[in-house]
Amino acid sequence: MKKNYPRQHKQIPGFLILLCCVFLFAACSTIAEKSGEVLDGSAFSEKELTAYRSGDSGSRIELRRMREQTTGAEFLSITSERFPGLELRTSVPRDGHSVSASEIEFTQARILSSHVYGWNELSLGLFGAARCVLRGHEASLEIDSPPERIQVDEGAIRLRSSRLTGAAALTSLRNRRERILALAEWMDGSEWGGREFFSGEAFAEYWKPILFPELVKKKEQPREYTTENAEWTRADSVRWNTTYTEWLFPEELRELRDSGTLLRDWEEAAVWIFYECHWDSIIASFNGAKLALR
Incomplete structure (x- = not known):
């Protein structure tokens, strides 16, 4: 005589349920906010x-x-x-x-x-x-x-x-653009300027070692960069070579680099910097x- 056994259901591990919830939340966030614009109509x-x-x-x-x-x-x-x-x-x-x-x-x-x-x-x-x-x-x-x-x-x-939206965002973006334009003007007139790039990736690959040699591998650093007899300052967990800053940058950009502000602008708006620098060719x-x- 055939026995009827109770059906056993496999239990889904708790971590898988949590993982699915995370992905579902991320998907909803993507739908609710696309290209920086909230879908409010x-x-x-x-x-x-x-x-x-x-x-x-x-x-x-x-x-x-x-x-x-x-x-x-x-x-x-x-x-x-x-x-x-x-x-x-x-x-x-x-x-x-x-x-x-x-x-x-x-x-x-x-x-x-x-x-x-x-x-x-x-x-x-x-x-x-x-x-x-x-x-x-x-x-x-x-x-x-x-x-x-x-x-x-x-x-x-x-x-x-x-x-950040409204007047607060507008003030922050306008201030950032002033810094970007100052950087773009220096880039264009410096001995490293004059090159044209047709992608943000190529632009960043060229300029990052020049602007922030402390953050790249030694083989990628410009040959002019040296740590010998250099003076340093720390900002946002980065030790900045102030001797290099003074040698390379005009006075109006030195404090921006040594305070970490220039790095934040670069990390958060590199594509924007690229567009401002190469506006005419774009x-x-x-x-x-x-x-x-x-």
Whole structure:
């Protein structure tokens, strides 16, 4: 006679349940907050009307005609796969099938500079013009000169579990940009400057050993760097070679490096620094783009 044994259920270890909860929470956080913007309805406030694309994978340029749902205003959104986190916005050209280009005005650059602990998100006002043709299944873009960058007009900061918005974020981002511009000016005029980079990774790989030789392997340090008879100071758990600081940096940047402020800017906004340093060449890469309806 066949015996009926009670079915035994395997018990799931407690740590697996905890692990699943962690992943579920992370997934929900990702859904609730994407690209630095909380989904409070703003993610659905813009509608894509048409999209044009050019180039090969990895260097593809995309031009999208967008409409703000609340106001009905239209604008162009211009992005490139080579510069993730950078979006240029302009006015919309005149409709029609004319072969002549219509003038468009730059309005803002939106920058998302992510790092391991969070992100900086900002809108930078622009002043300048370009020419654009939207003709059936084709589009083209002509930029004679890069638009002038005005000022950070809005933004948000995420650092670990803290999120800064409104006036506090705006003040912090504007102060950071002043430091970034001072660093960019020195970079461009220094004996190490003058190089063009077309990715944030290459930019960081070149400049980090020069700016922070204390943080890289000895073989990666610039040959001018030495610890012999050097004076030191400690800030944020890093021992800074103040002799090297004084030798390399102009006076307005020395305190920023020796206090660790420059390192924080670098770690939290390296992509933003790259965009500010190579603004002209980045904008030039969009010039002459020929795009096809996606």
